[in-house]
Amino acid sequence: AAPLLEVQELKKYYSIDQGWFKKNLEVKAVDGISFSVYKGETFGLVGESGCGKSTAGRTILKLNDPTAGGILFEGEDISKLGYGDMRKLRRKLQMVFQDPYASLNPKKTIRQILTEPLRVHNLFTPKERIQKAIEILEIVGLSEYHLNRYPHEFSGGQRQRIGIARAVILQPELIIADEPVSALDVSIQSQVINLLLKLQKEFQLTYIFISHDLGVIEHITDRVAVMYLGKVVELATTEEIFSDPKHPYTKALLSSVPISHPDEQKERIILSGDVPSAVKPPQGCSFHPRCPDCMEICKTKEPVTVQLSPTQSVSCHLYPKE
Ligand code: SF4
Numbered sequence: 001a002a003p004l005l006e007v008q009e010l011k012k013y014y015s016i017d018q019g020w021f022k023k024n025l026e027v028k029a030v031d032g033i034s035f036s037v038y039k040g041e042t043f044g045l046v047g048e049s050g051c052g053k054s055t056a057g058r059t060i061l062k063l064n065d066p067t068a069g070g071i072l073f074e075g076e077d078i079s080k081l082g083y084g085d086m087r088k089l090r091r092k093l094q095m096v097f098q099d100p101y102a103s104l105n106p107k108k109t110i111r112q113i114l115t116e117p118l119r120v121h122n123l124f125t126p127k128e129r130i131q132k133a134i135e136i137l138e139i140v141g142l143s144e145y146h147l148n149r150y151p152h153e154f155s156g157g158q159r160q161r162i163g164i165a166r167a168v169i170l171q172p173e174l175i176i177a178d179e180p181v182s183a184l185d186v187s188i189q190s191q192v193i194n195l196l197l198k199l200q201k202e203f204q205l206t207y208i209f210i211s212h213d214l215g216v217i218e219h220i221t222d223r224v225a226v227m228y229l230g231k232v233v234e235l236a237t238t239e240e241i242f243s244d245p246k247h248p249y250t251k252a253l254l255s256s257v258p259i260s261h262p263d264e265q266k267e268r269i270i271l272s273g274d275v276p277s278a279v280k281p282p283q284g285c286s287f288h289p290r291c292p293d294c295m296e297i298c299k300t301k302e303p304v305t306v307q308l309s310p311t312q313s314v315s316c317h318l319y320p321k322e
């Protein structure tokens with residue numbers, strides 16, 4: 001089947017104004033990423049903070065204007081669509097944010113928060129909208145009783161359920177969830193993840209799930225793209241990423257999480273050095289200053305993406321193109 005979403009060489013550069021005496025600095029937050037997402041799957045974007053995964057998510061949904069590249073949604077390139085045309089598409093493309101409190105208007109009741117997207121898109125009568133709001137509240141584990149309450153009256157987990165309800169009420173095609181459980185207590189995280197999985201089944205949703213948490217990524221995703229300094233360094237099925245990672249960065253990331261299969265022995269790889277800044281990414285392979293397998297070529301030549309299997313690709317000189 002054709003992918004629901006095709007991201008092609010997507011770039012998002014920012015310039016940071018340094019004041020009159022210095023040149024503007026360019027930050028290559030997202031620097032040419034490509035992947036496809038298929039209907040009904042959960043596609044993970046994983047990496048350390050600052051790797052560009054959030055910017056990638058926001059740019060795919062056109063909350064940022066892309067600097068270059070294509071975003072094909074249902075076969076149509078939306079990367080250059082203006083505000084008016086995007087407005088119609090918004091219904092199909094929704095976002096769930098990390099901090100539900102910041103993304104829910106504190107002055108609005110849950111009824112207003114949930115019916116607003118329906119009103120904006122001219123769906124249903126006012127009465128039906130309230131009925132829809134009640135339905136979706138029940139689906140996410142809240143009730144009619146909560147309709148006239150304000151966001152501050154809810155716990156963090158409940159607020160995230162409301163944020164999810166607001167995204168799902170439009171029955172979108174694609175939801176990009178950016179660290180949706182990172183701000184929640186561990187005990188609440190799995191409840192919210194199970195809710196996302198339940199909704200996915202019920203509404204045939206497709207997710208892009210952004211997280212730095214490999215445990216969560218392993219649990220919820222079908223395929224994963226590992227990002228480092230604005231680039232995808234490895235892309236594979238979740239199974240392949242966790243059982244047979246190829247990129248030294250993926251291996252290092254995995255070695256730093258607790259072992260989920262105790263029979264496997266894993267050597268912990270310590271990454272030396274801090275994450276370099278996207279303002280001045282290192283030459284060659286941008287991971288080379290931290291890479292335990294760094295070779296001479298890595299310092300000068302940027303690796304190309306090599307397809308290792310139909311489902312696994314990697315950008316690293318350890319895997320030369322035949
Ligand atoms: Fe390490 Fe070289 Fe591969 Fe980069 S290209 S990850 S430096 S081995």
Ligand code: MG
Pocket residue numbers: 049050053054179
């Ligand atoms: Mg982020």
